[in-house]
Amino acid sequence: MVPPAPDSCQTKEFCGHVAVAVLSTSRPAEPWAWFVLGGGFAFFVAGTLLMTVRPGLAFGLLMSVAVSNALIAGMEGSNALVLVLVAVADVAVMDFRRRDDSAGCRNSNRPIVGAGTGVVIAFALSAAWFDQPDSWYFSQLLWTAVLAAFGLNRRQYEIQVRQTEQLLEQTRRAQSQQSRAAALEERGRIARDLHDVLAHSLGALSVQLELAEALLDERDDRTAALDHIRRSRRLAVQGLSEARNAVAALRADDVPEVPQALAALAEQHEADHGVAVRATVEGTAQTESGVTVALLNAAREALTNAAKHSPGQRVDVELRYQDGVRLTVRNKGVTAGEGFGLAGMRERLALVGGTLTAGPDGDDWLVVAEVPDE
Structure with missing residues (x-):
C-alpha cells in the first residue's frame, strides 16, 4: 500500500510563505540585487502556478529563478539561496512525462539534471565573483541537494499513487470482464x-x-x-x-x-x-x-x-x-x-x-x- 503523500497545494503554499518571510529580511549589498530577487520571486510564483498546466513554461521560469539567484547567492545579505532552494524543489517535483509514455508513469530526469548542473555552475561563479570560500560553495550545494532530494521523494510518492490508481482501474476492468465471461x-x-x-x-x-x-x-x-x-x-x-x-x-x-x-x-x-x-x-x-x-x-x-x-x-x-x-x-x-x-x-x-x-x-x-x- 502506498503511504499518503503531503498535499501538493499545501507544500507549494508553505514554500511561498518561507520565501516571502526570508526575502523580507534580505539586505543585499548592491541595490540592483533587488531586481533579481523581486523578479525571481515573481517568476517563482508564476512557475509554481503553471507546473501542472504548462510544465514546459513553468520549467523555464523556475530554471531562470534558480540560476539567476544562485549567481547572486554569494552577495552578503541577499538571502538568494532561499529562492534557489524552493525553485529546485519545484523542479524536482514536476512531472516530466516522456512522449512515448502513454501511461505517464515514467519520468525523464534530464530537466532535473540540467537544472542541477546550471545551479552548480552558477554557485561556482557566485563564489568566485563575491570571493566566497570553498566551505560556502559546498554548503550551498548541500542545501540544494537536500531540497532536490525532498522534491524527488515527493514526486516518487505521486508516481506510486498514480500507478496504484491505474492498477486498481485495470483490476476493476479485469474483474468486470471475468464476471461477463x-x-x-x-x-x-x-x-x-x-x-x-x-x-x-x-x-x-x-x-x-x-x-x-x-x-x-x-x-x-x-x-x-x-x-x-x-x-x-x-x-x-x-x-x-x-x-x-x-x-x-x-x-x-x-x-x-x-x-x-x-x-x-x-x-x-x-x-x-x-x-x-x-x-x-x-x-x-x-x-x-x-x-x-x-x-x-x-x-x-x-x-x-x-x-x-x-x-x-x-x-x-x-x-x-x-x-x-x-x-x-x-x-x-x-x-x-x-x-x-x-x-x-x-x-x-x-x-x-x-x-x-x-x-x-x-x-x-x-x-x-x-x-x-x-
Missing part, C-alpha cells in the same frame, strides 16, 4: 442443460402425441391411441427422472455408471420407437461425473436424432475404454446437419477435454464422442 459461460451451460434434459423426452413425447392424435382423427382407433398416450406418460416420467439426474450431477451427487445407463437408454429407445438398438461395451474403467453426463447426453441426442430423421432404422451404440473412453452411435441414412443439439454436445464434451465428430459414413450417419485419459 462467467455470465456467458453460465448462460451456455444452462442452455446445454435445458436442451440435454428436455429435448430428448419432449421430442419423443411430441411424436407419440402426434401419432395418438392421428389415430383418433383418421382411424378412430382408440386402443392404439391409448397405447401411444401411455408411452407419452412414460416419456414424461423419464424426462422428470433425467432432470433429477442432471441436478444430481451438478451437485456432484452419485450418477449412474456409463454402461448401465447406456443400456437403459437403448432399452427405452427400443420401447418408444420399436426399432432395434444394439449396445456393446468393450473394457472397463471409471469415469468422472462430468464425463459420464457428457457421454450420456451425447448418446441421448444421437438416439433422438436417429428417431427423428431415420425412423425405423436400426441403431448401433458402442462404448470402448482404451486410452480414455470412446462412444460411437451409428444408424442408417443421413440423420442431421449441424444444429443446437450437436453444438451443445460438442460444448459439453469440450468442457471435460473431449471431442465430438458427426457426419455421414458411407450410407450411415456416425456420431463419435471421445474423452482421452488425462
Whole structure:
C-alpha cells in the first residue's frame, strides 16, 4: 500500500510563505540585487502556478529563478539561496512525462539534471565573483541537494499513487470482464442443460402425441391411441427422472455408471420407437461425473436424432475404454446437419477435454464422442 503523500497545494503554499518571510529580511549589498530577487520571486510564483498546466513554461521560469539567484547567492545579505532552494524543489517535483509514455508513469530526469548542473555552475561563479570560500560553495550545494532530494521523494510518492490508481482501474476492468465471461459461460451451460434434459423426452413425447392424435382423427382407433398416450406418460416420467439426474450431477451427487445407463437408454429407445438398438461395451474403467453426463447426453441426442430423421432404422451404440473412453452411435441414412443439439454436445464434451465428430459414413450417419485419459 502506498503511504499518503503531503498535499501538493499545501507544500507549494508553505514554500511561498518561507520565501516571502526570508526575502523580507534580505539586505543585499548592491541595490540592483533587488531586481533579481523581486523578479525571481515573481517568476517563482508564476512557475509554481503553471507546473501542472504548462510544465514546459513553468520549467523555464523556475530554471531562470534558480540560476539567476544562485549567481547572486554569494552577495552578503541577499538571502538568494532561499529562492534557489524552493525553485529546485519545484523542479524536482514536476512531472516530466516522456512522449512515448502513454501511461505517464515514467519520468525523464534530464530537466532535473540540467537544472542541477546550471545551479552548480552558477554557485561556482557566485563564489568566485563575491570571493566566497570553498566551505560556502559546498554548503550551498548541500542545501540544494537536500531540497532536490525532498522534491524527488515527493514526486516518487505521486508516481506510486498514480500507478496504484491505474492498477486498481485495470483490476476493476479485469474483474468486470471475468464476471461477463462467467455470465456467458453460465448462460451456455444452462442452455446445454435445458436442451440435454428436455429435448430428448419432449421430442419423443411430441411424436407419440402426434401419432395418438392421428389415430383418433383418421382411424378412430382408440386402443392404439391409448397405447401411444401411455408411452407419452412414460416419456414424461423419464424426462422428470433425467432432470433429477442432471441436478444430481451438478451437485456432484452419485450418477449412474456409463454402461448401465447406456443400456437403459437403448432399452427405452427400443420401447418408444420399436426399432432395434444394439449396445456393446468393450473394457472397463471409471469415469468422472462430468464425463459420464457428457457421454450420456451425447448418446441421448444421437438416439433422438436417429428417431427423428431415420425412423425405423436400426441403431448401433458402442462404448470402448482404451486410452480414455470412446462412444460411437451409428444408424442408417443421413440423420442431421449441424444444429443446437450437436453444438451443445460438442460444448459439453469440450468442457471435460473431449471431442465430438458427426457426419455421414458411407450410407450411415456416425456420431463419435471421445474423452482421452488425462
